[in-house]
Amino acid sequence: MTRISYSFLILFISCSQYEHEDYQNDDWLINGTGYKAETKIIAGGKELVLTNGLVQRQFRVAPNFATVGLNNLVTGQNYLRAVRPEGRLTLNGIDYNIGGLFGQPIHNYLLEEWKDELKNDRRTFQFVDYTIDEIKPRMAWKRRPEWLSSEAAWPPKGKELSVTFTAPEFISNPSIDQGRSLPLKGIDVTVHYELYDGLPLMGKWISVKNNTENPITIDKFVGEILAVTEEESSVEGEERWELPNIHIETDFAFAAMGNREANKSVVHWKKDSLYTSQVNYLLETPALLEVHPSLGPAQTLDTGESFETFRTWELFFASYDKERKGLSMRKMYRTLSPWAMENPILMHVRNADPESVKLAIDQCAEVGFEMVIMTFGSGFNMERGDREYYRKMKELADYAHSKGIALGGYSLLASRSVSGETDIINPETGKPGRIAKYDNSPCLATEWGSEYFRKIREMYEATGLDIIEHDGSYPGDICGSHDHSGHRGLEDSQWNQYQIISDFYDWCREQGIYLNVPDWYFMNGSSKIAMGYREVNWSLPRAHQEIIERQNIYDGTWTKTPSMGWMFVPLTEYHGGGEAATIEPLNEHLDHYSRRMANLFGAGVQACYRGPRLYDTEETREVVKSWVSFYKKHREILDSDIIHLRRPDGTDWDGILHVNPDGEERGLLMLYNPLDKPISRTISTPVYYTGLAEKVKVSDSQGNSTTHWVDRHYHIRLEVSLPARGHEYFILTE
Structure with missing residues (x-):
């Protein structure tokens, strides 16, 4: 099978429609089923080759073992x-x-x-x-x-x-x-x-x-x-x-x-x-x-x-x-950390008292949300070690499960000070401070660290809670203490602390506990990280938040899938900004609330909707429910890869294209108009990664369909009209 450098795609595409399709079928990003890992013995038994048709590593086995070749079989490099x-x-x-x-x-x-x-x-x-x-x-x-x-x-x-x-x-x-x-x-x-x-x-x-x-x-x-x-x-x-x-x-x-x-x-x-x-x-x-x-x-x-x-x-x-x-x-x-493909629709409830949590659970169940997180400042406490507290949390977890809702909460780990005996020790001063990433932070390899993780395991086993939002996770701190129980000194301090946190996350993954962690622990079991935002931006006026939100999603999904990152929706005040920054009362800002859900569900990116409730009137409930229904109806394609079309800048349309060559819906084009007037545009849409090579059926949100021929550069041209400060989506099928 001939390999062609994908870097020079446009230069080497034939006019023949047959070769057009064959090229896509040969592309591992569209169809990787033919590329199987195998080993071969070559050079009269002197060499061993590990290859899958895309990349190859070649080893000499005598007089000692050594890598003697490393080749990209696509480019020939x-x-x-x-x-x-x-x-x-x-x-x-x-x-x-x-x-x-x-x-x-x-x-x-x-x-x-x-x-x-x-x-x-x-x-x-x-x-x-x-x-x-x-x-x-x-x-x-x-x-x-x-x-x-x-x-x-x-x-x-x-x-x-x-x-x-x-x-x-x-x-x-x-x-x-x-x-x-x-x-x-x-x-x-x-x-x-x-x-x-x-x-x-x-x-x-x-x-x-x-x-x-x-x-x-x-x-x-x-x-x-x-x-x-x-x-x-x-x-x-x-x-x-x-x-x-x-x-x-x-x-x-x-x-x-x-x-x-x-x-x-x-x-x-x-x-x-x-x-x-x-x-x-x-x-x-x-x-x-x-x-x-x-x-x-x-x-x-x-x-x-x-x-x-x-x-x-x-x-x-x-x-x-x-x-x-x-x-x-x-x-x-997706290959190495498939748990990051789990993408529950989640809410941050501000208060952890039973009445507030049950209201959040009821509303989530009513509109189709799937998870409630008792957020920071809610009063939820994983470190209490209190059996009566466990009993109350189990009642809430059981209630949530009866409604089909997952329940869990927030814990702050590293970005705080616990005590002079427990905190990270600066090896230069022999004292805490000015060495940890967050200035002061507890050393995980201490008796306090052992108790912290023991209590969390105990609580989650006793209650059946489903989610841990673990803020300030271990950031790679070193510790110069010679008195901590879990490490001897500076040289083993980082390795030992990392093993403690990664073992805990492995345990969570084994238990089916979902992990929101604002740090890069995907390979150790974490499911989601911040998509990439500055928290104080959610104190800006609502109109500013709409554009910034789409920018953050556009920028964050170059290396993350939609399911790997969370965003944030301040239903109530967060870090400041007052009435101009928040959405409550929800029914009074329903247009903005709907645009935020269009941004998020349209990108397949879940947000932390932080507040006491998801809706306050029947009209609000129906708007939230309709967007959740949209996401669930198109969940497979919305959770799929994003192709970046035009970055949001507030001056003209912006948009993204979800692609899935293995799905029934091969693409979902999401377009936004930030302007105060309707616009009409011709959008050149790249469909190569949908796997469609000849023609594409395009259906708009009203169900109207047109058929478009794919040009030699794997594009189709769409004439679109977008309402003022509105959006439109199109489904691409074979």
């Missing part, structure tokens, strides 16, 4: 320019490479004829054997199908390659290691590689088992080392280098609401001192990828104990197009 170890462990203060080969004459590129000349370093961990299995789930997931609009595979389909290594012989060189080395026989290492069906995505992690008679300390690890072809060649150097066109994701991510920022402490693009033939005179080209924690983990393994690194995923782009790269990342999250 070879990413690898030089051989490096498969990882690195620092054990009791000594660095040991895992596998790898050396002897490459230059490091600009790797020729086939050089491979047989590469040599083994007996001081590295040595290759023993490998096994190939189906991918296994990294955590249990209790699905909530009522919130899922489509099937979600778990675990992902694909292959896991597990490569075992044995330790090098005893090494002792007092002039180098000052007596720190130890007999290594019995330290077994396995490097795991995963390749997924249907997308150019690989995963990797390392496990270590101590079968020696002595404790060992894993001071540091490097989970991935790749000498990658540079994206930019500069003699003098650059202030901001252009990096290789690969996205690196890990499950050791925190302290951000975006994927790159959340992973920045572990994804390191470094200078390569071995690359002496590069163009840059100071050898500063960032062409060496190393993935590792910035601190620690400093974990001690007793005899028989095991350790696993965090996981690294590598997504290889075949294009520089922003939309296509975003679609690739969104498919990655």
Whole structure:
């Protein structure tokens, strides 16, 4: 099957309608069913290949195990320019490479004829054997199908390659290691590689088992080392280098609401001192990828104990197009974190007393909402540890469930101070303050932390509550205390705290507890994060909020699916702004309220509707109910990917197109008019990712249908009329 770079889509499309359709069928973002992960033995048994038809990683298996090829099969690009170890462990203060080969004459590129000349370093961990299995789930997931609009595979389909290594012989060189080395026989290492069906995505992690008679300390690890072809060649150097066109994701991510920022402490693009033939005179080209924690983990393994690194995923782009790269990342999250596809319609109730909560539950059930969250400041308290309180909360949970509503509440974790004995300790001062992301924050690896999580588990098991909104989640803080029960000192403080929070989120996922977390914990079980907004914006006048809301959704969905982000609707005052900023009384601002729901439900993005009620009159109830009905009727397509058409700016129309090549509704076009007058426009609509190649049936909100032929650039032209400060939607079908 011929592969064509998707970067040059328009240039290579044939006029033939048959080839038009065939090109789409070959595109993994539209139809990935033909791209199955498999392994092959080549080069007379010297090499092992892990491939799925989109991306390929090639390994030498003798005289040691090493990556000798990394190829994008769509573009034909070879990413690898030089051989490096498969990882690195620092054990009791000594660095040991895992596998790898050396002897490459230059490091600009790797020729086939050089491979047989590469040599083994007996001081590295040595290759023993490998096994190939189906991918296994990294955590249990209790699905909530009522919130899922489509099937979600778990675990992902694909292959896991597990490569075992044995330790090098005893090494002792007092002039180098000052007596720190130890007999290594019995330290077994396995490097795991995963390749997924249907997308150019690989995963990797390392496990270590101590079968020696002595404790060992894993001071540091490097989970991935790749000498990658540079994206930019500069003699003098650059202030901001252009990096290789690969996205690196890990499950050791925190302290951000975006994927790159959340992973920045572990994804390191470094200078390569071995690359002496590069163009840059100071050898500063960032062409060496190393993935590792910035601190620690400093974990001690007793005899028989095991350790696993965090996981690294590598997504290889075949294009520089922003939309296509975003679609690739969104498919990655649907594959690796399918719980983020759960998209319940939710309300934030301001007060947690039974009367207020029951009113919210009743109204949610009446209009079709699916979840009530007892919000911050409501009085809900996960930390009470009070059996009578549990009983009252169970009564409320049972009442909610009888109405088909999920119920849960809010807890603040990290962005607060608990006590001088419990808070994060600044290693420079020996005191709390001026080191945590939020200045003061409790250390999770303390007796307080153990009690905090124990109480939450106890409460949710006793009550049957369904949702935790976990604000101020662990942001990657380090702690210099030597007195906390859950860590020894600074070096292991970050790793131990992260394991505590990720284990808790894994438990929530196993219990079917939905997680709203304003931090990047998708790979650890979180379902939703803020779509991306500044909270004080919801204190601005209502008309301003309408445009800003659509901007936030437009910008937030480049790398997030609609279900991955929440927005906010201040039914009552929030942070200020008074009457001009809020919607209550609802019936007096019903036009605005309806426009907000058009923004949100039209994008498939759920908001925190914060207030005491969802409606105050029969007319208000009917408006809310109609928008919920719209969303549920078109839920599959509205939860699908967004193609960005025109960013909202308040000066002309703006719009988005939902696409789903596997759905009955292939597209849903949502258009908005922010102006105080009706407008008519010709909208050139890209339908490539709907999977429609010949003609498209377009139905407006009134059910009127027209048929449009798809042009050579996969566009159709629509003549549309939009009412003043209004909207219109169109359904695209075959």
